[in-house]
Amino acid sequence: MLYYDLHIHTALSPCASDDMTPNNIVNIAILKGLDVIGITDHNSAKNVEVVYNLGTKKGLIVVPGIEVQTKEEVHILCYFYSVEECIKFSEFIDKNMIKIKNQSTIFGNQLVMNEEDNVITEVDYSLLASTNFTVEEVFDQMEGKGAAVLAHLDRGSYSVISNLGFIPDIKNLKTIELSKAIRTEIFLKSYPEYRRYRIVKSSDAHDLGYISEREEFLPCKSTLKSVVDWLCGY
16 A cells, blocks of 8 residues: 555645745655655646655655646646656647746746755746646547546536536546545545546645645555556556
8 A cells, every 4th residue: 555645736836835845845745654746736847856856765656747737727637657758748738838927926936946955947937827738638648658637626626527517538537636625425426427437635735734644545566657557547
């Protein structure tokens, strides 16, 4: 069993605290007894490699990821088998999103950091903007690269249910995410047809205190491949 939190934002995400530094995230995750975390900043993977390296040194599995915002303003968590594949996909997403100047005083900073938690640069365009892809197109782009998971289905914004009213028929959709605060059975009572999917419950942490405790677990071996395989439905 692997205790996890697969939805964590670093200080790169403008809505996240500047305290969400690579070292802080890794150290808090270890203190809370987690075995695996996912780094999923909005539309970018610029802090993934540094968190991955720090976590690996301390025996923490770090799943490289991105939270992509679709044309319909639906959030999809994209997870990869390697940092390299994640960064490559991040660059692809970057070329296919609306570029609007970030107003840091309103939306927050977008900080890229090194392994000493020093800021090496800031992203000057908003990472909260939508990409040019539909929900189905993101899943198509992810095929063969890793796992795509529909984010926080129980929420009233940025979820496929709140924005589209239903889950489209997507062939490679195997796993959905719920917020950690909602009881799974309560959600499934309202949407019994979604019992066919695997379900993960993560924090969507934008502050250190919101990173999950040792509560939810995956029936996986202690490898990155095993975690991503499980999310893919294997």
